[in-house]
Amino acid sequence: MTIVRTRYAEVHPGLGDGADPVTTEIIRQGLNAAADQMKQSLIRTAFSPIIYEALDFAVAFYDADMCMLAQAPTLPAFMGTLGFCVREAVEGVGGPATLSPGDVILYNDPYGTGSHPQDAAMVVPIFHDDTLVAYSVIKAHWLDIGGKDPYCTDTVDVHQEGTIFPGVKLYDAGRLVSDVYRMILANSRMPEMVIGDINAMVAGARTGAEALGALVRRHGLDTFRRCVARMYAHGEALVRGWFERLPDGVYEASSVIDSDGVNGTPIPFGVRVVVDGSSVTVDLTGCPDQVGGPVNCPLPSTVAAVRIAVAFLAGAGEQPNEGHFRPLELVTRLGSLFHPVRPAPCFMYGIPSDHAIELIIRALAEAVPESVPAASGGDINALVWWGNREATGEPWADGAPHPVGQGASPSADGASALMYISESATRFTPAEVWEARNPWRIERLALAEDSGGPGRHRGGLGLDLSFRILEDQYLTAGLARTALEPWGLEGGLSGRPNRLTVEYPDGHAEDFSLKTRIFLPKGAVVHLRTGSGGGYGPAAERDPEAVRADLREGYITPEHAARHYPHAL
Numbered sequence: 115m116t117i118v119r120t121r122y123a124e125v126h127p128g129l130g131d132g133a134d135p136v137t138t139e140i141i142r143q144g145l146n147a148a149a150d151q152m153k154q155s156l157i158r159t160a161f162s163p164i165i166y167e168a169l170d171f172a173v174a175f176y177d178a179d180m181c182m183l184a185q186a187p188t189l190p191a192f193m194g195t196l197g198f199c200v201r202e203a204v205e206g207v208g209g210p211a212t213l214s215p216g217d218v219i220l221y222n223d224p225y226g227t228g229s230h231p232q233d234a235a236m237v238v239p240i241f242h243d244d245t246l247v248a249y250s251v252i253k254a255h256w257l258d259i260g261g262k263d264p265y266c267t268d269t270v271d272v273h274q275e276g277t278i279f280p281g282v283k284l285y286d287a288g289r290l291v292s293d294v295y296r297m298i299l300a301n302s303r304m305p306e307m308v309i310g311d312i313n314a315m316v317a318g319a320r321t322g323a324e325a326l327g328a329l330v331r332r333h334g335l336d337t338f339r340r341c342v343a344r345m346y347a348h349g350e351a352l353v354r355g356w357f358e359r360l361p362d363g364v365y366e367a368s369s370v371i372d373s374d375g376v377n378g379t380p381i382p383f384g385v386r387v388v389v390d391g392s393s394v395t396v397d398l399t400g401c402p403d404q405v406g407g408p409v410n411c412p413l414p415s416t417v418a419a420v421r422i423a424v425a426f427l428a429g430a431g432e433q434p435n436e437g438h439f440r441p442l443e444l445v446t447r448l449g450s451l452f453h454p455v456r457p458a459p460c461f462m463y464g465i466p467s468d469h470a471i472e473l474i475i476r477a478l479a480e481a482v483p484e485s486v487p488a489a490s491g492g493d494i495n496a497l498v499w500w501g502n503r504e505a506t507g508e509p510w511a512d513g514a515p516h517p518v519g520q521g522a523s524p525s526a527d528g529a530s531a532l533m534y535i536s537e538s539a540t541r542f543t544p545a546e547v548w549e550a551r552n553p554w555r556i557e558r559l560a561l562a563e564d565s566g567g568p569g570r571h572r573g574g575l576g577l578d579l580s581f582r583i584l585e586d587q588y589l590t591a592g593l594a595r596t597a598l599e600p601w602g603l604e605g606g607l608s609g610r611p612n613r614l615t616v617e618y619p620d621g622h623a624e625d626f627s628l629k630t631r632i633f634l635p636k637g638a639v640v641h642l643r644t645g646s647g648g649g650y651g652p653a654a655e656r657d658p659e660a661v662r663a664d665l666r667e668g669y670i671t672p673e674h675a676a677r678h679y680p681h682a683l
Contacts, residue, residue, distance in 0.1 A: 116447065116448035116449070117399060117445060117446070117447055117448075118413070118445070118446050118447070118448055118453060119443060119444070119445055120413070120417060120443070120444040120445075120446070129339065129340055129343035130340055130341070130342075130343030130344030130345070130346070130347050131344075132340070133337075133340040133341045133343065133344040134341070135344070137333065137337065137341055138341040138344045138345055138348075141329065141333060141338060141341045141342065141345070142184070142341075142345050142435075144329045145175060145183050145184035145326065145329065146184050146186070146433050147325070148175065148184070148322055148325035148326050148329060149173055149174060149175060149184045149185055149186035149322065150186045150187075151321055151322060151325045152173040152186065152250060152252065152318045152319065152321050152322030152325070153173050153186040153187075153188060153318070155314075155317055155318040155321040155322075156171060156173065156252060156254070156314050156315060156317070156318035157169070159313070159314035159317050159318070160254075160310070160311050160314040161306070161307050161310030161311050161314065162256075162257050162307050162310070162311050162512075163512055163514075163543050163547060163551065164255050164257065164512065164513050164514065165254055165255065165311055165314070167514075167541070167543040167544070167547055168513075168514045168515065168540050168541060168542060168543060169188060169189070169539060169540045169541060170189060170254065170255040170514075170515070170537075170540055171188055171189060171192075171252060171253060171254035171255065172185065172186075172188040172189040172191075172192035172193065172196060172252070172253050172254075173185065173186050173188055173250075173251070173252045173318065173319075173322065174186070174196045174250075174251055175240075175248055175249065175250055175251075175322065175326055176196070176197060176200050176248060176249045176251065177247070177248050177339075177342060178210070178246050178247055178248060178249075180197050180200050180201050180249070181197070181346070181435075181436035182196070182197060182434070182435050182436040183248060183326075183342060183435060183436075184433060184435060185433065185434065186433075187433065187539045188539050189536075189537060189539055189540060190418075190422050190425075190535065190536055190537070190538055190539060191415070191418055191422070191464060191467065191468075191536040191537060192228075192229075192233070192253050192418065193418050193421050193422060193425070193434065194228075194414065194415070194417035194418030194419070194420065194421040194422070194439075195227055195228040195229065195253070195414035195415055195417070195418050196235070196251050196253060197436075198226050198227065198228060198413075198414035198417075199221055199226060199227050199235035199237065199251055199253055199414075200235075200237050200249050200251050201226075202221060202223065202226030202227075202280075202281060203219040203220075203221035203226075203235060203237045203281045204219065204237065204239075204249075204281070205281065206219070206221060206280050206281015206282065207219055207281050207282065207283055210239075210246055213239040213246060214239075214286075214287040215239070215241050215287070215288070216285060216286075216287045216288030216289075217238065217239055217283055217285060217286060217287060217288075218236055218237070218238055218283065218284045218285035218316055218319065218320075219236070219237040219238075219281060219282070219283055219284065220234065220235070220236060220279045220281075220282055220283075220284045220294065221234070221235045221237065221279060221280070221281045221282075222234035222235065222259070222276070222278060222279050223278050223279070223280045223281075224272055224275065224278075224412055224460050224463075225272075225412050225413075225456055225460075226280075226281075226414065227253065227412075227414060228411075228412045228413065228414025228415035228416075228417075228418060228463065229253075229412075229414075229415065229463060230261075230266075230275050230276065230460065230461040230462075230463065231259050231261065231275055231276030231277060231278055232255050232256045232257075232258070232259050232261070232264075232265075232276055233253055233254070233255050233256075234253065234254065234256055234259070234279070234315075235251055235252065235253040236251065236252050236253075236284070236312075236315040236316060236319050237249055237250075237251045237319070238250045238251070238316075238319040238320055238322070238323045239323075240323045240326055240327055241327075242327065242330045242331070242335050245335065247326075247330055247335060247338075248326055248330075250319045250320075250322035250323045250326065251319065252315045252318050252319050252322075254311065254315055255513075256302070256308050256311060256312075257302075257304050257307050257308060257311075257511045257512075257513075258302045258303045258304050258307075258308065258500075258511060259276040259277050259298075259301060259302055259308065260276055260277040260301035260302060260303075261274060261275045261276035261277075261461075262274045262275070263588075263590060263630050263631050264303065264498055264500050264511050264513075264590070265461075265496070265498035265513060265590040265592065265630070266408060266461045266462075266590065266630050267375040267407075267408065267461065267462055267590060267591070267592055267628040267629060267630045268375050268376055268407065268408070268628075268629075268630045269407075269408045269459040269461050270376060270406060270407070270459055271457040271458070271459055272456060272457045272458065272459055272460060273457060274459065275408070275459060275460070275461045277297075277298075277301040279294070279297075279298075282294050284312075284316070285316070295309075298312065303500075303509055303511075304509055304510075304511055307511070345435060345437065346435060346436055346437030346440070347437060348437065349432070349434065349435050349436070349437030349438035349440075350437040350438065350440040350441060352428070352432065352438065353424065353428045353438050353439075353440075353441050354392035354393075354441050355392070356427070356428035357389055357391075357392050357393065357394050357428065357441060358391060358392045359482075360389045360478070360481045360482060361389070361481055362389055362390055362391065363388075363389055363481065364386060364387070364388050365386070365387045365388075365389070365477040365478055365480050365481055366384060366385065366386050366387070366477055367384060367385055367473040367474075367476040367477040368382065368383065368384030368385075368473070369382070369383070369384070369469060369472070369473055369598065370382045370383075370597075370598060371383065371409060371465060371466060371469055371594065372594055372595065372596055372597050372598070372627055372628070373407070373409075373627075373628065374405040374406060374407030374408070374409045375407035375408055375409060375462055375628040376406050376407030376408075377405070377406055377407060380597075381402055381405060381409070381451070381466075382402070383398075383400075383401040383402055383451060383466070383469075384400055384401070384473070385397070385398060385401075385470060385473045385474055385477055386398075386400065386477075387474055387477045387478060389481065392441055393441050393442075393443065394424070394441060394442055394443070395442075395443040395444075395445060396420045396423075396442070396443070396444050396445070396474060397445045398416065398444070398445065398446050398447070398450070398452045398453075398470070399445055399446065399447040399450070401447070401450050401451045401452050402450065402451050403449060403450055403451070404449055404450060404451055404454035404455070404458045405451060405458075406459075407459060407462075407628075408459035408460055408461035408462045408463075409451075409460075409462045409463070409465045409466055410451055410454035410458045410459060410460040410463065410466075411451060411452050411454070411460065411463045411464075411465075411466040411467050411470075412453075412454060412460050412463060413446060413452075413453050415463050415464070415467045416444065416446060416452040416453065416467065416470070417444060418467065418536075419467040419468070419470040419471050419474070419536075420442060420444050420470075420474065421434075421439055421442070422471050422535060422536060423470075423471045423474035423475055424438075424439070424442060424474075425438065426471075426475065426535060427475065427478065427482075427485060427486070451466055452466065452470070462592060462594075462628065464494060464496075464536065465493070465592075465594040467536065468492060468493060468494065468534060468536050468594070469492065469594070469595075471535060471536060472489055472490070472492055475487070476489070476601070479603060483524065483603075483604065484524050485524075486523075486603070487520065487521035487522060487523040487528065487603070487647075487650065488521030488522050488523075488528070488567065488569070488573060488600070488601060488602045488603040488606055488647060488648030488649060488650050489521050489600035489601045489602075489608075489609070489647065489648045490518055490519060490520045490521045490528070490534060490535070490574070490600060490645070490647050490648075491518025491519055491520075491534065491576055491595065491600060491609070491611075491612060491644055491645025491646060491647065492518065492534065492594070492595040492598075492600055492612075492645060493518065493534060493593060493594040493595045493612055493644075493645065494515035494516070494533070494534050494536065494537050494592075495515060495516040495518065495592075495593055495612055495614075495642060495644050495645075496513065496514075496515055496516075496591075496592035496593075497513060497514065497516065497589060497590070497591060497592070497614075497640075497642065498511065498512070498513035498589070498590045498592070499511065499512050499513065499552065499554075499587055499588070499589050500512075500587065500588055501553070501585065501586060501587030501588055503553065503585065504553070504585045504586075510551075510552065510553075512543070512548070512551065512552050514542045514543050515533060515534075515537045515540055515542060516542050516577065516579065516642060516644050517531040517532050517533050517534075517542065517577055517644060518531070518532070518533075518534055518574075518576055518577070518612070518644045518645045518646065518647075519531065519532075519565060519566055519573055519574030519575045519576045519600075519609055519644070519645065519646030519647040520532055520573070520574040520647045521567075521573055521574070521600065521602075521603075521609075521647040521648045521650070522566075522567065522569055522570075522571035522572055522573050522574070522602075522603075522606060522647055522648065522649050522650035522651075523571060523650055524571070524604075524650060524651075525571070526571055527566070527571045527572045527573070527574065527660075528566065528567075528571070528572065528573045528574030528646075528647030528648075529574045529647075530561055530566070530574040530575035530576075530646075530669075531561055531574070531575060531576065531577045531644070532574070545559055553583070553584040553585035553587060554581045554582060554583050554584055554587075555581070555582045555584060556579070556580070556581060556582075557580045557581070557582050557639065558578055558579060558580035558641075559577070559578075559579050559580075560577070560578050561575040561576075561577065561578075561668075561669065562575050562576045562577060562578045562610070562643065562644075562646065563575070563668055563669060563670060563671055563674075564670050564671055564674040565609060565610045565646035566609060566646045566647055566649070566669070566670075567600065567602045567606055567607045567608050567609035567646060567647055567648040567649035568606070568607045568649045568653040568656075568674075568678035568679070569602055569605070569606030569607060569648075569649020569650045569651050569652065569653050569656065570605075570606065570649070570650060570651025570652055570653070570655040570656050571606070571649065571650045571651060571656075572649055572656070572660075572664065572669075573600065573602070573606070573609045573646050573647030573648045573649045573650075574646060574647040575646055575647075575669060576609070576610060576612075576643060576644040576645050576646040577642070577643075577644045578641075578642075578643055579641075579642040579643075579644075580639055580640065580641050580642075581639065581640040581642075582637075582638075582639050583634045583635070583636055583637060583638045583639070583640065584636060585636055586633070586634070586635055586636050587634050588631050588632065588633060588634065589616075589631075589632045589634055589640065590629070590630045590631060590632070591614050591626045591627065591628065591629045591632060592628060593612050593613075593614050593626070593627045593628065594612070594627070594628070595611055595612050595645055596611050596612050596613060596614075596625075596627040597611060598611060599611050599648075600645055600646065600647060600648045601648050602648035602649040602650065603648065603650050603651075604650055604651050604652075605651055605652040606648055606649030606650040606651055606652070606653070607648070607649050607653060607678070608648050608649075609645060609646035609647050609648050609649070610643070610645055610646050611645050612627075612643065612644055612645040613625065613641075613642075613643040614626050614627065614640070614641070614642050614643070615640075615641040615643075616632065616634065616638055616639075616640055616641075617638060617639040617640075617641065618635065618638050619635060619636075619637035619638060653678045653679055654679075654681055656679055656681075656682065657682075658679075658681065658682035661675055661679045661682035661683075662682060
């Protein structure tokens with residue numbers, strides 16, 4: 115049994131001593147602003163709604179030691195993975211010594227990105243004079259890159275999931291490498307959309323590189339590096355200060371994943387969180403071996419899950435940098451669900467990753483009950499659609515995550531219909547854009563009454579969404595947490611799980627969770643019912659006025675109120 119410890123060692127200790135705090139803050143905010151420039155450039159030039167509407171991407175800067183300098187508010191699920199992307203992409207082309215100004219590296223190997231091959235990274239090295247000082251990187255979802263289907267829930271090895279580019283130069287010293295470009299075109303069902311998005315990613319990464327380069331030129335490389343070291347030290351102190359307030363101990367939680375998408379067997383697993391002074395260790399060595407279906411989670415996304423949970427609890431709302439994660443250690447077992455080895459399939463890696471985030475937070479509820487919410491709907495409810503247009507035969511595809519209800523907290527009701535924390539900077543496409551671009555009609559889009567878990571504070575409501583199909587097409591459903599109800603805390607009751615139902619024109623209906631290539635004939639209706647949040651505290655303690663307000667707003671029915679809140683009536 116091979117145990118792997120992933121930790122974040124301090125780079126250049128003491129370098130930040132004496133750095134001016136005002137200059138440090140100017141540089142920190144300058145890095146955040148530069149990352150936002152990169153984000154906006156990508157949004158304004160992307161071809162696919164999954165990028166410019168759903169915001170299914172992440173952008174960040176890494177220093178020459180591949181430590182995270184800054185990230186724009188984008189996809190948190192990629193937060194812990196981009197450093198791996200940069201490292202593996204650079205190694206794939208021969209290391210830092212082989213890099214030149216104008217290079218753009220393409221990388222999408224799932225075992226280095228932590229994702230399916232459709233989540234591809236573009237890495238641009240940034241030079242100051244002749245010195246490599248940083249990297250700008252964008253990781254974004256492409257609509258198709260030659261997998262067995264545009265989106266897969268039933269793959270049995272990684273080679274079915276898409277074409278892999280294991281670190282290749284798309285631009286070499288500013289010159290397009292046409293062979294790589296043509297390979298991308300040849301391995302996509304929708305080459306025009308994918309190439310449009312690739313060009314947008316290149317433009318965005320170069321925009322970020324120019325902005326960071328200007329920041330270094332303004333302050334000088336020596337000042338920049340000293341202030342960055344101080345910035346890292348501040349992030350580390352912030353997180354260590356939060357964990358120092360927790361009682362030392364071992365905290366555990368367990369749950370069950372619905373299935374692996376192939377065998378249909380539930381997958382139980384658990385986490386151990388060890389708090390020792392100002393350090394925290396997340397131990398996943400007790401999880402099951404890697405499975406035959408695509409819910410294996412490669413190490414980079416396991417790291418991301420841990421980072422998200424810690425940033426959620428201890429990050430104080432700051433945009434993170436590498437320093438925030440120095441107090442963390444992750445322990446995994448090679449060949450397991452959270453550290454699989456090639457060629458295990460991993461297309462639906464986000465299912466165990468999202469589940470682990472909730473379990474880490476739940477485990478720490480024992481240590482800090484005043485800071486931890488009940489469970490949310492716990493999934494992104496990914497739907498990906500594709501087909502050929504009736505009138506022209508032109509191929510099309512679209513996809514999006516969908517919001518869930520959030521868990522109630524000790525001080526407030528859960529928020530309704532928000533993206534799950536791993537996708538909290540994303541959004542689902544407006545109905546008007548969907549209907550203008552795709553062959554369906556939105557017949558219902560509403561908060562689901564009575565769905566929030568009852569409690570002193572009510573869980574957030576899920577969403578009811580119905581699509582009427584106007585042309586024959588296909589759908590891949592990527593739902594998890596369809597059997598497990600979102601748990602309440604401290605006496606609060608559970609919320610509702612996620613559910614997808616297809617109502618066919620002949621009148622019969624069928625439920626799906628993880629299912630690839632569902633044929634949807636014209637006239638079918640797809641009903642998505644996203645999960646809600648669990649309640650916090652006993653329902654009998656809910657403020658009667660809050661119950662009456664929920665009735666007025668239509669969040670609950672009189673029958674629900676009579677069943678769970680009779681004291682308010």
